[in-house]
Amino acid sequence: MSESGSEALARFSINQMTVKQLSLPELTSECVKLGIPGVGLWREPVQSYGLERTAKLMRDAGLTVTTLCRGGFLTAIDPHARVRAIDDNKAAIDEAAALGTDTLVLVSGGLPPGSKDLQGARSRIAEALAELAPYAASRGIRLAIEPLHPMFASDRCVVSTLAQALDLAERFPSSEVGVCVDTYHVWWDDQAPAQIARAGRGGRLHAFQLADWITPLPEGVLNGRGQLGEGSIDLRSWRALVEEAGYGGPIEVELFNEALWSGDGRELLSATAQNYVRHA
Amino acid sequence: MSESGSEALARFSINQMTVKQLSLPELTSECVKLGIPGVGLWREPVQSYGLERTAKLMRDAGLTVTTLCRGGFLTAIDPHARVRAIDDNKAAIDEAAALGTDTLVLVSGGLPPGSKDLQGARSRIAEALAELAPYAASRGIRLAIEPLHPMFASDRCVVSTLAQALDLAERFPSSEVGVCVDTYHVWWDDQAPAQIARAGRGGRLHAFQLADWITPLPEGVLNGRGQLGEGSIDLRSWRALVEEAGYGGPIEVELFNEALWSGDGRELLSATAQNYVRHA
Numbered sequence: 100m101s102e103s104g105s106e107a108l109a110r111f112s113i114n115q116m117t118v119k120q121l122s123l124p125e126l127t128s129e130c131v132k133l134g135i136p137g138v139g140l141w142r143e144p145v146q147s148y149g150l151e152r153t154a155k156l157m158r159d160a161g162l163t164v165t166t167l168c169r170g171g172f173l174t175a176i177d178p179h180a181r182v183r184a185i186d187d188n189k190a191a192i193d194e195a196a197a198l199g200t201d202t203l204v205l206v207s208g209g210l211p212p213g214s215k216d217l218q219g220a221r222s223r224i225a226e227a228l229a230e231l232a233p234y235a236a237s238r239g240i241r242l243a244i245e246p247l248h249p250m251f252a253s254d255r256c257v258v259s260t261l262a263q264a265l266d267l268a269e270r271f272p273s274s275e276v277g278v279c280v281d282t283y284h285v286w287w288d289d290q291a292p293a294q295i296a297r298a299g300r301g302g303r304l305h306a307f308q309l310a311d312w313i314t315p316l317p318e319g320v321l322n323g324r325g326q327l328g329e330g331s332i333d334l335r336s337w338r339a340l341v342e343e344a345g346y347g348g349p350i351e352v353e354l355f356n357e358a359l360w361s362g363d364g365r366e367l368l369s370a371t372a373q374n375y376v377r378h379a
Numbered sequence: 380m381s382e383s384g385s386e387a388l389a390r391f392s393i394n395q396m397t398v399k400q401l402s403l404p405e406l407t408s409e410c411v412k413l414g415i416p417g418v419g420l421w422r423e424p425v426q427s428y429g430l431e432r433t434a435k436l437m438r439d440a441g442l443t444v445t446t447l448c449r450g451g452f453l454t455a456i457d458p459h460a461r462v463r464a465i466d467d468n469k470a471a472i473d474e475a476a477a478l479g480t481d482t483l484v485l486v487s488g489g490l491p492p493g494s495k496d497l498q499g500a501r502s503r504i505a506e507a508l509a510e511l512a513p514y515a516a517s518r519g520i521r522l523a524i525e526p527l528h529p530m531f532a533s534d535r536c537v538v539s540t541l542a543q544a545l546d547l548a549e550r551f552p553s554s555e556v557g558v559c560v561d562t563y564h565v566w567w568d569d570q571a572p573a574q575i576a577r578a579g580r581g582g583r584l585h586a587f588q589l590a591d592w593i594t595p596l597p598e599g600v601l602n603g604r605g606q607l608g609e610g611s612i613d614l615r616s617w618r619a620l621v622e623e624a625g626y627g628g629p630i631e632v633e634l635f636n637e638a639l640w641s642g643d644g645r646e647l648l649s650a651t652a653q654n655y656v657r658h659a
Contacts, residue, residue, distance in 0.1 A: 210611055214611075215611055215612060215613040216613070217566075217567070217569070218569070248529065248530065249528065249529050249530070249567040249568070250528065250529070250530040250596065250600070252566075252567035252592075252611075253592055253594055253610070253611040254594045254595075259567050259568070260569075262570075263569060286497075286532075287497070287529040287532035287539050288529070288539070289497070289498070289539075289540075289543060290542075312532075312533055314533055314534045314599075315534075315598060315599040315600075316530065316596070316598070316599065316600050317598055318595060318596070318597055318598040319594075319595040319596065320530070320595075320596050320600060330533070331490055331494075331495055331532075331533040332495060333495040333496070
């Protein structure tokens with residue numbers, strides 16, 4: 100890629116899930132080739148490849164690990180399940196530290212089976228964060244609460260808006276807990292711009308992710324995110340909002356899309372980088 | 380149904396779409412048999428059966444038409460499309476008046492093709508309402524803006540929250556424009572209780588609908604609403620919220636669900652009435 104291309108990609112990070120058909124070594128070599136400086140990693144493929152081995156791969160290639168996805172799932176009522184969730188999140192924090200990233204993204208978890216109590220679930224997240232935040236800080240890791248689109252409120256994440264995420268985060272120091280703004284999850288929300296400003300004022304914009312919104316949504320709605328520029332989201336204006344709020348960090352592209360996954364991973368990575376330059 | 384059953388159904392209304400496999404005469408006779416006092420009607424099946432014929436059917440059976448669904452789709456940019464939309468909504472208002480209901484539900488419309496401008500679309504809804512609200516008032520019809528779940532923001536309804544719906548409604552007299560609260564669309568929103576109170580204070584709670592939230596959502600996400608009691612929504616607490624806000628009107632059950640539609644309509648109607656008594 101040309102020098103101007105490299106400059107245009109200076110803040111670009113590819114979330115590993117976007118090109119999950121690529122192995123970690125393939126992803127790494129392609130990033131180097133295309134001048135992509137950052138990657139967001141996921142725990143499961145990292146564990147499969149090996150934690151230290153992944154960390155070395157990233158270091159040797161000069162890649163920045165912008166985030167680790169993901170901790171969270173902190174809404175269980177059962178005490179044993181809660182202990183397991185805390186332990187698993189501490190492991191995720193340790194993994195983030197080993198990978199050299201400063202940010203662990205949290206997907207908070209949905210309603211426990213049979214429960215209809217969203218507020219209770221949000222309270223349990225706050226309780227869990229009280230234990231996790233200082234642990235994370237001791238490892239040099241910031242937690243980034245990611246509000247997920249309200250269509251995931253029951254089964255994946257009871258934190259549906261940036262306002263809710265900030266209400267949780269602000270119980271803790273900004274160096275410990277902030278938010279992850281993903282355009283796919285917040286684009287519909289006319290309150291989100293003000294909440295981005297609130298997050299910026301508080302130093303809590305810990306991560307920024309892009310995906311576009313396309314319809315029809317697929318069954319289960321998880322894997323229907325749109326390639327940048329192909330959907331309804333004005334990505335540039337969201338980027339401007341986080342930048343006006345003081346965010347100058349990586350811009351991570353995270354697409355879950357069965358159609359994109361069924362194609363060639365290298366071409367997808369290159370196309371995603373081009374669409375980032377064109378649309379974001 | 381027993382006398383206590385009839386009393387328990389005193390405010391129940393069945394939205395026609397819930398049991399769309401029933402013809403209008405079948406729906407009418409089953410409602411009479413079960414002691415269901417109200418129905419919410421849809422324009423298309425009413426037009427197929429005949430407007431005056433439907434009105435007579437309802438009157439003769441002593442059924443209250445609680446709402447007509449639906450007007451709206453007011454977000455077009457093209458001037459000709461806008462004129463057509465206004466004309467079509469005036470026709471819907473006339474049909475509502477002919478059916479003897481006082482409420483036309485509005486689904487506001489999604490983004491026009493190629494547009495990413497949610498705020499612009501919301502502004503065009505306000506402009507259209509300025510023309511429609513006095514026309515509706517002259518026919519004795521109230522418009523009820525229904526916020527739809529944010530998963531419909533691009534393709535169906537840019538009004539995603541009760542707050543947005545009230546921001547639009549409050550430009551007009553409460554006798555002309557209010558809101559329709561549907562549990563399926565607002566249940567995830569921690570701001571909705573305060574907005575229900577706001578709507579109640581302003582006399583703008585024009586309709587209340589129930590559906591439950593179940594997952595996984597089907598492809599397209601339109602026809603995956605849950606039978607009452609089978610999902611994540613605390614229906615009783617939402618009913619309590621609208622009643623505390625002063626709402627004493629009909630409680631309409633509106634389910635779109637392919638699995639429910641594939642079964643026997645009479646059994647579905649009876650089961651829905653029973654679930655209403657048990658869960659709402």
